[in-house]
Amino acid sequence: MSDLPLWGSIAFAILVIGGATLTLLGCIGMLRFPSFYARIHAPTLGTSFGMVGIVLASALYFTLIQGRPVLHEILLVVFIIVTTPVTLMLLSRAALHRDRSEGDETVPLPNLHPKDPPPTPGE
Amino acid sequence: MTLAIVEYSLFLAQILLGIAMLCTVWRMVSGPRAQDRVLALDAFYVVGMLMLVTVSIRIGTSIFFEVALVIGMLGFVSTVALAKFLMRGEVIE
Amino acid sequence: MRRIFPHPVLMFGLALLWLILQQQISAGQIVLGLLIGFGASFITARLELDGLIVRRPWVLLTLIVVVIIDIARSNAAVAWLAMSPRGPQSAGFMHVPLTTRNRTILAFLAMIITATPGTVWVEFDEETGDLLVHVLDLIDVDEWVDIITNRYERRLIEIFE
Numbered sequence: 001m002s003d004l005p006l007w008g009s010i011a012f013a014i015l016v017i018g019g020a021t022l023t024l025l026g027c028i029g030m031l032r033f034p035s036f037y038a039r040i041h042a043p044t045l046g047t048s049f050g051m052v053g054i055v056l057a058s059a060l061y062f063t064l065i066q067g068r069p070v071l072h073e074i075l076l077v078v079f080i081i082v083t084t085p086v087t088l089m090l091l092s093r094a095a096l097h098r099d100r101s102e103g104d105e106t107v108p109l110p111n112l113h114p115k116d117p118p119p120t121p122g123e
Numbered sequence: 124m125t126l127a128i129v130e131y132s133l134f135l136a137q138i139l140l141g142i143a144m145l146c147t148v149w150r151m152v153s154g155p156r157a158q159d160r161v162l163a164l165d166a167f168y169v170v171g172m173l174m175l176v177t178v179s180i181r182i183g184t185s186i187f188f189e190v191a192l193v194i195g196m197l198g199f200v201s202t203v204a205l206a207k208f209l210m211r212g213e214v215i216e
Numbered sequence: 217m218r219r220i221f222p223h224p225v226l227m228f229g230l231a232l233l234w235l236i237l238q239q240q241i242s243a244g245q246i247v248l249g250l251l252i253g254f255g256a257s258f259i260t261a262r263l264e265l266d267g268l269i270v271r272r273p274w275v276l277l278t279l280i281v282v283v284i285i286d287i288a289r290s291n292a293a294v295a296w297l298a299m300s301p302r303g304p305q306s307a308g309f310m311h312v313p314l315t316t317r318n319r320t321i322l323a324f325l326a327m328i329i330t331a332t333p334g335t336v337w338v339e340f341d342e343e344t345g346d347l348l349v350h351v352l353d354l355i356d357v358d359e360w361v362d363i364i365t366n367r368y369e370r371r372l373i374e375i376f377e
Contacts, residue, residue, distance in 0.1 A: 009125035013132035016177065020136035020143075022295060023170055026333075027146035029298030030166060036159055037336075038307045039150075041294060041352045043166040044333040046143070046173070049291045054136070054173050061129065061180050072188060072236050073176070076195065080169070083199040085330035085337070087165055090206035092338045092350065095158040097210050108309050108348060185239075 008064045012057050019053025026050060036095055040088060047084045052077055133181055140174045161205045168198025223260060227253035272375050279371045286367075287332050294333040294352060308354040309338070312347040312364050321372045328368055335360075 004012070026045030033039045055073045062070035147170060151163035172191045179187030227250070234249035235241055270276055297304050316322065322340065329337045329349060339348040351360055 004125040004129065006125055009128040013128055016136045016180075017132050017139070019173070020139035020177075022291065023173060024139045024143040024146075025295040025298045027143035027150075027166060027170065029294065030163065031146045031150055032298065032303055033307075034303065035307065036156065036162070037309075037350045038304050038352060039159065040162060040336055040350070041334055042298065043162065043169065044331065045291060045294055045298075046166060046169050048287050048331060048333060051169065051173060054176055058176050058180050062185060065183070070185065070239070072185070072239055075233065075236060076172070076176070076188075076191060079192065079195055081327070081331060083195070084169075085327045087199060087202040087206065088330050089326060089337050090203055090210075091158060091162055091165070092336050094206045094209035095156075096338060098156075098158065108311075 004061075004064050008060065012060055015053045015057035015060065019050045019055075019057065021050075022046065022053065023050035037092070040092055040095075044084065044088070047080050051080055129180075133177055137174065137177050137181075140170055140177065143170045144174070157209055161202060161209065164205070165198060165202040168194060168202070172198070223257040226260065227257040229253070230256050270375060271377070275371055275374050279368070279375065282367065282371075283328055283332075290332050290334040297352065304352050306354050307350070307352050310349050310351055310354060310357055310360060312349055312361050314340075314345045314347050314365070314369060316369060316373055316377075317342065317345070318373075318376065320376055321369070324372055324376075325364075325368055329364065 023046035026042045029042035029045065030039050033042060055076050059070055059073045062073075144167060147163045147167040151160050151167065154160055172194045175187050175191040175194065179185055179191070230253035231246070231249035234252055235245060238245050238249075314322075314325075326337045326340075329335050334352040336350045337347070338350050340346075347364075349360070349364070354360070
């Protein structure tokens, strides 16, 4: 296995440690934040720049070691960027639905349209 | 010399990701509600995927890349299914 | 032409994705990738998706740069909140009036808002155009409304309409 240039290894260290730190901070936030709607923001740290840092570090390492561009890790970035909004939107809507059906006062009520029947409490 | 920098930074990053996985497991166990657990499971999948990427750097093969991709897809599909279940299954419509 | 190749961009994109995944470029792989892309784009034609036409590519480039800078800034903000001993003090819901009903624009807006740490797209009412967003540091509501409508939505309308 050939050696890496110094700039490559330093850039690798910054990317991989920075990405892992951001991911860890996101998970700590998910552990510490007081309500579900605050917690739902925390994993996006890991799925945005945390993930990008580690994936770029991996692409950089394999490119330098193998001496040819290794880009298939970028697919992970594309995949995560496309899928994370879907899961988070579905989860927040599910949580909102559950809170509303339990009569939680802290969440906003659904918009009422004239053709919709008014919600009956306790249902 | 430079490979030592790679080695140590990778080691540190894996420790940080391991602590992050423990945090998500803690949230998954403690709850308090079902949506918190599903959110923690989703984050667990993502952190596990990143952990596999670092493992593939350590071993020096890109075979683990496919594993990471499959884990990401499984995490996405299972989270969507669980969120749908939370919206439709438990609540009486 | 349109009936044989319903989604040419999707077809070539999938072929490129196949080549990246295979990590080699040879004539056989290119043909195989194009075949897979052709089959997949033929299947997605059944879904009757709206076509994606980029009218102003340079606005798209500026939007990408703006979104990356915003994601970096909000990454730092949310990481700071996760470390600070008090945690988020002012998380809350917020209503944003949107003008567009174009599904492509709404999909891109949802991706931008949710991919940015600190804001999550919760619910959109298609009749009134009322969007419900949850924000982690909701200090100034008007500033967030201004960011979503003027910075993102206006540019997306310029790009796709």
